[in-house]
Amino acid sequence: MDKTIIEKIIRSHSYDETAAGRIVWMDLDVRSARDFGGPNVVKNYEREYGAAPLADVGKTFFTFDLCAPACSLKYADNQQICRDFARKHGIHVYDVDAGIGSHVLIEEGLARPGTTVVGTDSHLNILGAVDSFGQGMGDVDIAFAFKTGKTWFEVPESVKVVLHGMPLPTAGAKDLTLFLCRVLGTKKIALRSAEFTGPAAATLSAAGRITLCSMITEMAGIIGFIPKEGGLAADSDARYADVVEVDVSGLPPQVAVPPSPNNVHSLAEVRGTKIDSGFIGSCTNGRTEDISRAAEVLRGRKVKPGVMLKVVPATRTVYRELLERGILASLFESGAIVINPGCGGCAEGHAGLTGKGETQISTGNRNFPGKQGKGRTYLAGPAVVAASSVAGEIAGPEDL
Amino acid sequence: MDTDIRQGRIWVLLDKAGRLIEDIDTDQIFHNAHLPITDIAQMGPLAFGNLEGWKDFSSQCGSGDMVVAGRNFGAGSSRQQAVDCFLALKVGAILAPSFSAIYFRNAVNSGFPVLKIPGLDRLLEEKKLVTGDIVRVDVKLGRGENLTRRFEFPLDPMSGVQYDVYRAGDLFKYGKTAGLKKN
Numbered sequence: 001m002d003k004t005i006i007e008k009i010i011r012s013h014s015y016d017e018t019a020a021g022r023i024v025w026m027d028l029d030v031r032s033a034r035d036f037g038g039p040n041v042v043k044n045y046e047r048e049y050g051a052a053p054l055a056d057v058g059k060t061f062f063t064f065d066l067c068a069p070a071c072s073l074k075y076a077d078n079q080q081i082c083r084d085f086a087r088k089h090g091i092h093v094y095d096v097d098a099g100i101g102s103h104v105l106i107e108e109g110l111a112r113p114g115t116t117v118v119g120t121d122s123h124l125n126i127l128g129a130v131d132s133f134g135q136g137m138g139d140v141d142i143a144f145a146f147k148t149g150k151t152w153f154e155v156p157e158s159v160k161v162v163l164h165g166m167p168l169p170t171a172g173a174k175d176l177t178l179f180l181c182r183v184l185g186t187k188k189i190a191l192r193s194a195e196f197t198g199p200a201a202a203t204l205s206a207a208g209r210i211t212l213c214s215m216i217t218e219m220a221g222i223i224g225f226i227p228k229e230g231g232l233a234a235d236s237d238a239r240y241a242d243v244v245e246v247d248v249s250g251l252p253p254q255v256a257v258p259p260s261p262n263n264v265h266s267l268a269e270v271r272g273t274k275i276d277s278g279f280i281g282s283c284t285n286g287r288t289e290d291i292s293r294a295a296e297v298l299r300g301r302k303v304k305p306g307v308m309l310k311v312v313p314a315t316r317t318v319y320r321e322l323l324e325r326g327i328l329a330s331l332f333e334s335g336a337i338v339i340n341p342g343c344g345g346c347a348e349g350h351a352g353l354t355g356k357g358e359t360q361i362s363t364g365n366r367n368f369p370g371k372q373g374k375g376r377t378y379l380a381g382p383a384v385v386a387a388s389s390v391a392g393e394i395a396g397p398e399d400l
Numbered sequence: 401m402d403t404d405i406r407q408g409r410i411w412v413l414l415d416k417a418g419r420l421i422e423d424i425d426t427d428q429i430f431h432n433a434h435l436p437i438t439d440i441a442q443m444g445p446l447a448f449g450n451l452e453g454w455k456d457f458s459s460q461c462g463s464g465d466m467v468v469a470g471r472n473f474g475a476g477s478s479r480q481q482a483v484d485c486f487l488a489l490k491v492g493a494i495l496a497p498s499f500s501a502i503y504f505r506n507a508v509n510s511g512f513p514v515l516k517i518p519g520l521d522r523l524l525e526e527k528k529l530v531t532g533d534i535v536r537v538d539v540k541l542g543r544g545e546n547l548t549r550r551f552e553f554p555l556d557p558m559s560g561v562q563y564d565v566y567r568a569g570d571l572f573k574y575g576k577t578a579g580l581k582k583n
Contacts, residue, residue: 023559023560023561036435036436036479037478037479037480039438040438040480043438044572048572072436074435074436074437075436077436078436078438120478121478122476122477122478122502136477136478136502137478137502137505137506138478138479138480138483138502138505138506138509139480140480140506140509140510140570140571140572141505141506141509141571143572144509144571144572144575147575148575152561154559186423186472186475187471187472190472190498191498191501217476220472220475220500220501222501260423346432347432347435347477348432348433348435366476368425368427368428368476369427369428369450369452370427370428370431370432370433370450371427371432
């Protein structure tokens with residue numbers, strides 16, 4: 001009794017006493033590495049353990065997503081280092097055709113409610129969307145996890161975030177998420193597990209839950225959960241370090257302005273800012289629902305000449321759904337560049353970079369200086385990015 | 401020398417306006433353009449290569465020097481290079497009011513001292529920690545001493561796991577010596 005969601009998940013994977021603030025050894029259901037981090041995991045592993053077997057190859061995976069297929073020699077080399085290691089040990093590889101690793105783990109049923117999952121993706125806490133304790137870690141941690149199946153973890157305190165009211169119908173999950181990045185900043189849930197309650201959280205779709213949970217990292221939190229009927233829930237007498245009340249009633253669309261995802265303004269404040277390019281995708285907004293929303297805005301319209309709109313589905317499954325529903329054809333007709341699944345936009349991926357002086361509006365999750373090249377990046381939801389790409393300046397669908 | 405004690409010149413990461421820089425993210429510490437680099441020897445010169453005002457840090461930093469930074473140091477990605485670049489430069493420790501969770505883990509696992517310094521704002525306000533000062537820290541007891549200005553200040557002592565891994569050298573050495581309990 002008296003356990004929060006994070007305490008419950010950790011307790012079911014540890015023999016140590018589990019309470020906030022204690023460091024415990026935790027069993028891991030899934031350990032993964034991708035095309036950055038991965039090669040260093042291999043290097044660490046072989047240096048420390050030679051050819052010794054992994055704790056459990058059936059629970060160990062590689063997921064290539066950052067630059068897929070590799071568009072630089074370094075990425076190509078690094079992916080091959082992981083493939084060679086995987087072949088030697090019999091590890092399954094979700095290769096460059098599969099898409100974003102965290103999303104693939106959800107689709108494949110590897111990240112399920114109540115599981116513990118680690119990998120070299122700092123947004124792996126996105127798995128909170130499916131009540132799984134996902135956590136991004138460095139290559140030392142992951143090499144150790146490959147070998148032992150365990151990791152140490154300081155059980156985080158939990159914060160309850162109570163959302164009051166409902167956003168405007170024109171505001172989607174990303175707008176709610178960006179607004180929370182603004183209100184919660186990097187302090188309110190820092191190093192803690194957040195549980196989001198209230199109708200605006202409870203009514204989020206599966207894709208919307210992913211969007212919100214994907215940006216807990218930008219709020220400096222450990223993970224976010226959104227309790228729902230029949231899902232994991234905290235005990236009624238669980239102890240919270242803090243309760244934060246946030247009024248989201250009537251919330252309009254939001255945009256994060258460079259240089260940080262926490263520098264968030266309403267669309268109205270930045271409307272009319274000229275843009276050179278748009279990006280729709282990423283682990284935050286790369287689901288079928290996100291790209292369909294953008295396609296609705298674009299239908300019967302054209303991306304403004306001189307503006308480049310890149311669309312990157314999160315996974316092969318999403319790509320197929322878009323293909324079957326005719327959405328890819330519709331995006332093509334509107335002049336969008338549809339790229340194969342993966343991350344693409346971050347970490348010098350296969351979707352390319354922004355050049356000096358370029359202004360991009362993106363559905364991604366980070367706009368730190370240098371993240372997507374030398375240009376400036378605004379962050380918004382799929383509808384605003386699509387509308388902005390038609391207008392050539394930051395705009396909502398209602399402005400077209 | 402007792403490995404619990406570290407001593408060196410400090411670099412206080414201030415911006416152009418003289419304010420302590422907070423939320424320094426891993427792209428500013430070790431830019432993502434260099435992610436494919438896996439050889440630690442090549443990482444030193446790239447430390448803070450994308451942090452405005454500090455891009456020449458690596459050429460000025462000496463062995464044993466310590467970094468003093470604002471809260472939420474190491475925000476952003478999980479890249480180990482953002483820790484390894486300081487190991488390559490033989491930086492002695494990083495002192496900050498808080499670290500991002502992933503960054504903190506990476507440093508702990510590499511046996512690199514990242515120490516929480518709770519009263520930093522005040523120490524800076526009173527000009528008690530200035531770039532170039534010689535500082536000594538005791539990682540176990542959580543004690544700092546500014547040898548240049550002759551006064552002591554508190555740090556959070558390392559937690560059990562952090563200290564054990566630090567003494568073992570890194571997580572791998574710790575794992576091999578400690579013998580992990582079966583869950």
